[in-house]
Amino acid sequence: MLSRVAERVYWMARYLERAEKTARLINVHTALLMDLPGRMEINWYTLIRLFNADSLFREHYQRGDETSIMLFLIADRNNPASLASSLANVRENVRTSLDVLPEEIWEQANQIHLLMTDSLPRIADRYNRQIFLREVMKHCQCIRGALDSHMSRDHSFDFMQIGKHLERADMSSRILEMTSLLLSEGRSDTLRKYDGIVWTNLLQALSARQMYLQHIHSRVEGQRVMRFLLNDDVFPGSIGYCLSAMGRRMRYLPDPELAATMAQRIFEHLQAHDLSTIPAEQVHTLMDYLQVELGVLHGEIAKTWFYPDHVGQQQSQG
Amino acid sequence: MKTEWNQYDPGSLYDELIAAKHQPREASFRLVEYLRHLTPDRFRQCVQESEAVIREMGITFTVYSDAGNIDRAWPFDIIPRIIPAKEWDCTEMGLKQRIRALNRFIQDIYNGAHIIKDGVIPADVVLQSKGYREACLGMTPPHGVWANICGSDLVRHSDGVMYVLEDNLRVPSGVAYMLENRNITKRVLPEIFNTLPIRPVSDYPAHLYEMLASLRPDLDDPTIALMTPGIYNSAYFEHAFLARQAGLVLLEGADLSIGKDGYVYMKTIKGLERVDVIYRRIDDEFIDPEVFHPDSMLGVPGIMRAWKEGKIAIANAPGCGVADDKVIYAYVPDMIRYYLGEEPTLPNVPTYVCRRQEDRDYVLEHLAELVVKPANESGGYGMLVGPHSTPEKVEEFRHLIQENPNNYIAQPTLSLSVTPTACEIQANPAEQRRADDPQTRIRIAPRHVDLRPFILSGKDIFVTPGGLTRVALVEGSLVVNSSQGGGSKDTWIVGDVLEGEEI
Numbered sequence: 005m006l007s008r009v010a011e012r013v014y015w016m017a018r019y020l021e022r023a024e025k026t027a028r029l030i031n032v033h034t035a036l037l038m039d040l041p042g043r044m045e046i047n048w049y050t051l052i053r054l055f056n057a058d059s060l061f062r063e064h065y066q067r068g069d070e071t072s073i074m075l076f077l078i079a080d081r082n083n084p085a086s087l088a089s090s091l092a093n094v095r096e097n098v099r100t101s102l103d104v105l106p107e108e109i110w111e112q113a114n115q116i117h118l119l120m121t122d123s124l125p126r127i128a129d130r131y132n133r134q135i136f137l138r139e140v141m142k143h144c145q146c147i148r149g150a151l152d153s154h155m156s157r158d159h160s161f162d163f164m165q166i167g168k169h170l171e172r173a174d175m176s177s178r179i180l181e182m183t184s185l186l187l188s189e190g191r192s193d194t195l196r197k198y199d200g201i202v203w204t205n206l207l208q209a210l211s212a213r214q215m216y217l218q219h220i221h222s223r224v225e226g227q228r229v230m231r232f233l234l235n236d237d238v239f240p241g242s243i244g245y246c247l248s249a250m251g252r253r254m255r256y257l258p259d260p261e262l263a264a265t266m267a268q269r270i271f272e273h274l275q276a277h278d279l280s281t282i283p284a285e286q287v288h289t290l291m292d293y294l295q296v297e298l299g300v301l302h303g304e305i306a307k308t309w310f311y312p313d314h315v316g317q318q319q320s321q322g
Numbered sequence: 323m324k325t326e327w328n329q330y331d332p333g334s335l336y337d338e339l340i341a342a343k344h345q346p347r348e349a350s351f352r353l354v355e356y357l358r359h360l361t362p363d364r365f366r367q368c369v370q371e372s373e374a375v376i377r378e379m380g381i382t383f384t385v386y387s388d389a390g391n392i393d394r395a396w397p398f399d400i401i402p403r404i405i406p407a408k409e410w411d412c413t414e415m416g417l418k419q420r421i422r423a424l425n426r427f428i429q430d431i432y433n434g435a436h437i438i439k440d441g442v443i444p445a446d447v448v449l450q451s452k453g454y455r456e457a458c459l460g461m462t463p464p465h466g467v468w469a470n471i472c473g474s475d476l477v478r479h480s481d482g483v484m485y486v487l488e489d490n491l492r493v494p495s496g497v498a499y500m501l502e503n504r505n506i507t508k509r510v511l512p513e514i515f516n517t518l519p520i521r522p523v524s525d526y527p528a529h530l531y532e533m534l535a536s537l538r539p540d541l542d543d544p545t546i547a548l549m550t551p552g553i554y555n556s557a558y559f560e561h562a563f564l565a566r567q568a569g570l571v572l573l574e575g576a577d578l579s580i581g582k583d584g585y586v587y588m589k590t591i592k593g594l595e596r597v598d599v600i601y602r603r604i605d606d607e608f609i610d611p612e613v614f615h616p617d618s619m620l621g622v623p624g625i626m627r628a629w630k631e632g633k634i635a636i637a638n639a640p641g642c643g644v645a646d647d648k649v650i651y652a653y654v655p656d657m658i659r660y661y662l663g664e665e666p667t668l669p670n671v672p673t674y675v676c677r678r679q680e681d682r683d684y685v686l687e688h689l690a691e692l693v694v695k696p697a698n699e700s701g702g703y704g705m706l707v708g709p710h711s712t713p714e715k716v717e718e719f720r721h722l723i724q725e726n727p728n729n730y731i732a733q734p735t736l737s738l739s740v741t742p743t744a745c746e747i748q749a750n751p752a753e754q755r756r757a758d759d760p761q762t763r764i765r766i767a768p769r770h771v772d773l774r775p776f777i778l779s780g781k782d783i784f785v786t787p788g789g790l791t792r793v794a795l796v797e798g799s800l801v802v803n804s805s806q807g808g809g810s811k812d813t814w815i816v817g818d819v820l821e822g823e824e825i
Contacts, residue, residue: 037515038508129513131513134509198522200528201524201525221543221569222569223531
């Protein structure tokens with residue numbers, strides 16, 4: 005398999021995951037804000053901080069209101085993490101990997117692109133925006149379904165799985181990073197009052213609510229949610245699950261030792277933490293650490309399989 | 323929709339949103355303004371979207387008919403019903419007071435019956451209640467609470483006062499529709515949530531779980547199951563919905579058995595696993611063929627024994643239906659005074675108990691003005707609504723009452739409040755509404771509503787903010803039951819809007 009092709013399908017899977025998670029996050033966050041009173045720590049700007057996009061956002065926008073933030077996160081191609089950017093990158097990577105992907109993926113990628121172009125003028129309106137976001141999620145799931153059922157479990161598939169799980173772990177860690185806000189001793193009384201609702205929505209943003217309820221058999225409560233999303237070993241959205249899935253996939257590939265060991269090390273580092281005793285500030289630190297480590301892991305993956313000659317090694321996408 | 327709203331006139335009826343023609347109430351002002359400014363096309367789009375969501379999410383209820391059972395889409399009206407937070411806080415207090423007294427009453431009835439000995443309520447009134455279960459004598463469920471989940475029906479009369487119409491204590495249903503109604507509104511009218519502090523309802527399943535878990539204070543992590551009569555039950559959608567939302571095991575009687583140690587077990591692929599709390603959605607008569615209906619296929623033989631020995635908690639407790647009776651209802655205000663030493667915060671509808679000679683004489687004399695109800699029916703069946711009835715029907719009820727006075731109560735015909743509801747302009751309003759036809763004009767018209775809040779009692783008491791508003795979609799009709807042409811609405815408890823606040 006060509007390194008170039010491996011890199012493209014890997015990124016295709018990452019962008020696909022990012023697009024779906026971003027759409028879901030915005031959709032769930034909108035529904036959450038409808039339940040919360042005004043003037044509290046959680047607002048529209050929370051989303052900007054979640055994507056670590058403060059400075060980029062301020063560079064392009066004057067006001068931190070719903071319209072600007074939605075424009076920035078959904079439509080703005082200046083924002084590399086926007087839904088539009090992710091979907092454009094999905095399409096671009098599909099277009100250049102047509103030889104290895106099932107036919108209908110290209111059709112789907114074009115449909116989702118058309119949906120995006122047609123809908124952009126209407127997303128300022130919350131009603132149309134929510135409909136649009138649900139459509140995006142549906143299309144992403146269609147693509148994933150076609151990949152899952154039509155592709156041989158060959159190396160292309162392995163790289164896609166690795167890309168998907170790495171992106172998923174990264175998105176989960178960003179969302180979990182926000183929980184330091186929810187756990188902090190200094191949080192407002194208003195926020196305390198809505199604890200349950202906020203944690204439930206957090207689970208929902210990671211499509212984890214139902215599985216949490218089924219497996220944890222307990223009310224939705226901060227520490228348990230944290231533990232579930234970090235270390236649950238059967239829920240496919242937990243960071244621990246993603247890391248071990250990545251490790252397993254890597255072992256199917258040639259020369260996996262360095263990358264797989266690195267994934268295993270991050271996994272063990274997470275397991276070593278007893279989350280029920282971690283103060284809020286350290287959740288933040290732990291997630292920061294995790295995001296850095298995931299970046300390094302990506303570097304290792306690129307070095308091993310995408311740029312084996314060590315020439316021109318760079319993050320061509322991101 | 324300006325024309326449609328300008329034409330809206332509740333007349334002499336009490337309207338939940340509109341004080342008088344062209345005058346929205348304070349708490350409804352922003353909603354009405356928002357809806358006024360929607361174009362008719364956009365409004366129709368919202369109605370269509372709501373219908374599509376209901377079909378997509380499979381929100382249905384089953385109607386039993388001669389032609390077989392039909393799964394019908396849940397009829398929903400997109401215009402929410404609003405109650406100001408200040409008023410609601412009082413109502414909530416009243417509901418808590420009421421459920422405390424009702425639980426004390428049930429506990430008393432099965433443990434000494436002091437209220438009968440003290441002459442507050444006659445013994446035969448209690449014994450005639452279909453929900454009375456001799457098998458429960460001497461039993462005290464956890465926290466002394468029998469009715470863990472209660473759905474009380476409230477109505478507002480033309481005097482603007484909310485009255486309690488009945489307390490559903492057996493297996494009250496509708497809470498899933500309350501939750502789904504809010505989800506639908508968030509989808510079809512998302513913009514309006516910006517401008518109003520609307521109390522969220524979405525944490526009901528969490529409160530339900532907490533309440534059920536509190537019934538086994540001795541266990542850290544009890545196994546909790548929801549027991550359904552099965553997929554043919556009219557509320558099956560709700561059973562599955564609540565199990566999913568609250569993380570309960572959804573099972574039927576056949577999945578359970580009693581072990582040699584007397585505990586209740588469910589049959590799993592790993593063998594038998596113990597169940598600690600059961601939220602039963604079947605009538606207690608069917609719960610244990612050893613004690614009640616011997617031919618019940620729905621129940622678990624021996625489960626009553628396990629319950630009495632404290633080996634399983636059951637919500638609602640068997641026997642709690644004794645207080646869900648239209649004759650006993652008439653005595654609830656006296657119960658509140660007797661057990662709590664307080665005056666009732668929420669009034670009962672004035673009720674004539676036909677077993678009392680003087681009440682019966684009055685009822686028979688004024689039959690054509692009154693609403694007559696049999697003691698033990700629900701779902702609006704077997705009722706007479708005097709003013710909306712025929713002389714033949716009135717005579718029929720005269721005979722029924724004379725033959726069996728103990729089984730009937732009568733109440734003045736309330737003028738139920740109305741609220742703006744989207745209707746079609748059509749000769750026959752009873753016809754199924756068709757919003758997808760662009761030729762049909764939508765009209766806003768007053769329709770009668772009631773309200774069913776849900777009260778959870780375990781270690782603590784929790785009341786849903788608002789509840790399920792049911793609406794009689796047929797013009798002039800007072801029957802809100804979904805089995806008889808009723809629909810429902812989202813219900814908003816709206817706090818004061820702070821100046822300049824954006825959410």
